[in-house]
Amino acid sequence: MVKNTQVIFNKIPTNYVPVAGEHMVIHESEFDLDAPLSDGQFMTKQLALSIDSYMRGRMRDPSIPSYVSAFEIGKPLLCGTMSSVVKSSNPLFKEGDLVYSSGGRFEQYSLVDGNEAKDYKIRNESKETGLPPSYSLGILGMPGFTAYVGMMKFGHPKKDETLYVSAAASSVGQLAGQLGKRFGMYVVGSAGSDKKMTYLKEIGFDDAFNYKTDDISTNLDKQCPKGIDVYFDNVGGKTLEAAIAHCNHFSRIVACGMISQYSENPETPHNLMELIKRRVQLTGYIVSDHADMEDEFRKNITQWLLAGEINYKESVADGIEKAPEALIDVLQGKNLGKQIVKVADL
Amino acid sequence: MVKNTQVIFNKIPTNYVPVAGEHMVIHESEFDLDAPLSDGQFMTKQLALSIDSYMRGRMRDPSIPSYVSAFEIGKPLLCGTMSSVVKSSNPLFKEGDLVYSSGGRFEQYSLVDGNEAKDYKIRNESKETGLPPSYSLGILGMPGFTAYVGMMKFGHPKKDETLYVSAAASSVGQLAGQLGKRFGMYVVGSAGSDKKMTYLKEIGFDDAFNYKTDDISTNLDKQCPKGIDVYFDNVGGKTLEAAIAHCNHFSRIVACGMISQYSENPETPHNLMELIKRRVQLTGYIVSDHADMEDEFRKNITQWLLAGEINYKESVADGIEKAPEALIDVLQGKNLGKQIVKVADL
The missing domain is CATH 3.40.50.720 (NAD(P)-binding Rossmann-like Domain)
Incomplete structure (x- = not known):
C-alpha cells in the first residue's frame, strides 16, 4: 500500500472563487500497487496536473447543462493530467509510457478501467524532445x-x-x-x-x-x-x-x-x-472539434519551442495538496504563465 | 412650374415611433421643369419610394456615428427611390431611363447634380421583364x-x-x-x-x-x-x-x-x-460590401419570380403625402410585405 492523496470536490461554490477546505478538500487514501489488474486496466502515477479556469464551470449543479460535465461531489477534481504508466494489462499502454488525460483524477495514483482508457493518450514525445512532460498540459496541450x-x-x-x-x-x-x-x-x-x-x-x-x-x-x-x-x-x-x-x-x-x-x-x-x-x-x-489539426499543431509548436522562437512560462505549485490553492490563484489571476501542479518527478 | 410635394425631416424623435406632422412634415414647393440644366445634371420624377425601418436610425443627432449618415433637419427624408428621368444633360442618363437611388429625396421631382449622379443606377429591367419598377425597391433591390x-x-x-x-x-x-x-x-x-x-x-x-x-x-x-x-x-x-x-x-x-x-x-x-x-x-x-454578387442575385431572383417559384407581396401607400404614415406603419409592424409609397405611374 502506498499513500494516495486526493483532491476532492466537496461542495458547490456560490461565489466565483471557491474556498480551499470547504469546496475542495484534501483526502488521504491508500492505493494498492500490487493489486491484480483485469484485462484492459492500467495504473498511473500522476506527474503533473493542469489547473484551468474552466474547472470553475464544472463546479456547478449537475442539472445545468454545459459542454463539459459537472464535477461529482465526493469525487476527485478532474482536469488535464500527465502521468506515467506504472503497471498495465492494457495492450495499448505499456509500463513507462507517458500518458495525458483531459479528465484525469486529481490523486497521486489512479486505477484506470478499460472503458476509461479511451480518455488517455500516449504523449511520449518529451522523451525525444527533452521538453518537460508538463508542456503537454499547456503549450503543447x-x-x-x-x-x-x-x-x-x-x-x-x-x-x-x-x-x-x-x-x-x-x-x-x-x-x-x-x-x-x-x-x-x-x-x-x-x-x-x-x-x-x-x-x-x-x-x-x-x-x-x-x-x-x-x-x-x-x-x-x-x-x-x-x-x-x-x-x-x-x-x-x-x-x-x-x-x-x-x-x-x-x-x-x-x-x-x-x-x-x-x-x-x-x-x-x-x-x-x-x-x-x-x-x-x-x-x-x-x-x-478540431482534432484534424492536432498533428500539425504539435509538430509546429515543438519546432518553434526548440528553436527558441516561441516563449513559454509555467507557474509551478509543488505537491498535489497545493492544487486547491493553485486553482484559486488561477481564478484570482495570480499565476504568471500556465499554472500546473507538480505531483512527482518522472 | 409644377407642384412638388416634399416630405421634410423636421425634428429628432425620442421615442422609437416618430409622429407625422411633428418629426416629419409635408411641404408644398414648386419645381421648374423648364429650367436649363448644367452639364451632368438631370431631372427625375419619382415613381415609388421605399419605406424601411432603418430610416429610423437616420433620424438621430448627426454627431452619433453610424454606417449611414443622419437625416438633415429641414431637408427631405432620404431612402430608396425609383424614378424616371424626365430631362437630362448627363450622357449616362437618358430621358425615359428608369433609375434607382439608395438615397433619393422624398419629393415628387428632383434636380440631380452631376456629383450626385453616382448614387443613381439605371434599372430599366422592368421594361423587359414586365415586373413592376417598384420591385427594385424590394425583392429585386x-x-x-x-x-x-x-x-x-x-x-x-x-x-x-x-x-x-x-x-x-x-x-x-x-x-x-x-x-x-x-x-x-x-x-x-x-x-x-x-x-x-x-x-x-x-x-x-x-x-x-x-x-x-x-x-x-x-x-x-x-x-x-x-x-x-x-x-x-x-x-x-x-x-x-x-x-x-x-x-x-x-x-x-x-x-x-x-x-x-x-x-x-x-x-x-x-x-x-x-x-x-x-x-x-x-x-x-x-x-x-457585396456588389460582386449583385448580377447573379438579380438574374436568379428575376428568373424565380417570373417562374412563380418565389412569392412577393407589396404594401402600397398611394401618394407621397402618405409617406410619414407609411414609415410609422413599418415601425409599428402594420405593413404586410414590402412597404412602398406610390408617387406616380410610369
Whole structure:
C-alpha cells in the first residue's frame, strides 16, 4: 500500500472563487500497487496536473447543462493530467509510457478501467524532445491547441493588422499573441497585473495594459490606434464590449472562453449592433472539434519551442495538496504563465 | 412650374415611433421643369419610394456615428427611390431611363447634380421583364439582395437543416425564408401579427408564430424541435437571445439588422457564452460590401419570380403625402410585405 492523496470536490461554490477546505478538500487514501489488474486496466502515477479556469464551470449543479460535465461531489477534481504508466494489462499502454488525460483524477495514483482508457493518450514525445512532460498540459496541450485553432482557423491573421488578446498572460493567450507576431501583426495584450504586462512585452507583445488598474477602452484607444482586426476573446462581458467598440470593418472575434461569465451576475455587451455596422464575424469554438489539426499543431509548436522562437512560462505549485490553492490563484489571476501542479518527478 | 410635394425631416424623435406632422412634415414647393440644366445634371420624377425601418436610425443627432449618415433637419427624408428621368444633360442618363437611388429625396421631382449622379443606377429591367419598377425597391433591390447575400454567403444552408427567420414578413425576411426552402431547409418565421403568420405559411414557410402574442422561446421549442441551424437575425436583443438558446452545434447566425436596438433602452442577449458552447458563428454584414454578387442575385431572383417559384407581396401607400404614415406603419409592424409609397405611374 502506498499513500494516495486526493483532491476532492466537496461542495458547490456560490461565489466565483471557491474556498480551499470547504469546496475542495484534501483526502488521504491508500492505493494498492500490487493489486491484480483485469484485462484492459492500467495504473498511473500522476506527474503533473493542469489547473484551468474552466474547472470553475464544472463546479456547478449537475442539472445545468454545459459542454463539459459537472464535477461529482465526493469525487476527485478532474482536469488535464500527465502521468506515467506504472503497471498495465492494457495492450495499448505499456509500463513507462507517458500518458495525458483531459479528465484525469486529481490523486497521486489512479486505477484506470478499460472503458476509461479511451480518455488517455500516449504523449511520449518529451522523451525525444527533452521538453518537460508538463508542456503537454499547456503549450503543447489543450491550451496551446486552443490558441492555435483560434488563430489559424478563425482569426485569419494578416500582416500589419492589429491583434488584441485578453487574458493574454494565460497559457492560451500568450501563444495566441505570439502566433499573431509570427504573422507580422501588431499585438496588444491585457492582463491582470503589472508583472504580467512586463512578461507579455518580454515574450514579444508590442504593447500591454493592466485591465485591473487601467480602463480597457481608454487603453485600446491608446494602444490600438489603427483599431482591432482580430480580437482573441477569453473574457467576454465588458471586455468584449470594449473590443467590439474598437473593431475595424471586417474584423474577426475568436471566442474560446468567457471567464467573466462564470460570476453570479455577469455583464454582457450592449453594443452588438456594432457587429453589423462594423461587419464583424464572431466565431465560438471548442478545440476538441478540431482534432484534424492536432498533428500539425504539435509538430509546429515543438519546432518553434526548440528553436527558441516561441516563449513559454509555467507557474509551478509543488505537491498535489497545493492544487486547491493553485486553482484559486488561477481564478484570482495570480499565476504568471500556465499554472500546473507538480505531483512527482518522472 | 409644377407642384412638388416634399416630405421634410423636421425634428429628432425620442421615442422609437416618430409622429407625422411633428418629426416629419409635408411641404408644398414648386419645381421648374423648364429650367436649363448644367452639364451632368438631370431631372427625375419619382415613381415609388421605399419605406424601411432603418430610416429610423437616420433620424438621430448627426454627431452619433453610424454606417449611414443622419437625416438633415429641414431637408427631405432620404431612402430608396425609383424614378424616371424626365430631362437630362448627363450622357449616362437618358430621358425615359428608369433609375434607382439608395438615397433619393422624398419629393415628387428632383434636380440631380452631376456629383450626385453616382448614387443613381439605371434599372430599366422592368421594361423587359414586365415586373413592376417598384420591385427594385424590394425583392429585386437592397432588401432582396440583403436576404440573398446573408443566406448564400454567410448562412451555409443545408438540406434538412432548420432555418429560423425573425421579422420574417419583412421584404428581407420573406425572401430569406424562401431561399431556405429552395435549399430544402425546414423554415420557421416569426412576425408581429396573425395576418403575417398566415401570409408566411402561404408563401411556403413550414411554420410561423406571432412574437407579440406568443413567447418566443416556447414557440421555438415547439416549432424547431430539431433546434436551429441558421438564424437569420433582423431583430437582435431578446429574440437573438432566444434563438441562441435554441442553436445547434456549428450553427450560423446571419445578422443584417437589429431593429430592437433602435429603442431607448434596448435589451441585449445575456447568453453569449452559448456561442462558444454551441460553436456558433455570428456574422454581421452590410449588403453594399457585396456588389460582386449583385448580377447573379438579380438574374436568379428575376428568373424565380417570373417562374412563380418565389412569392412577393407589396404594401402600397398611394401618394407621397402618405409617406410619414407609411414609415410609422413599418415601425409599428402594420405593413404586410414590402412597404412602398406610390408617387406616380410610369
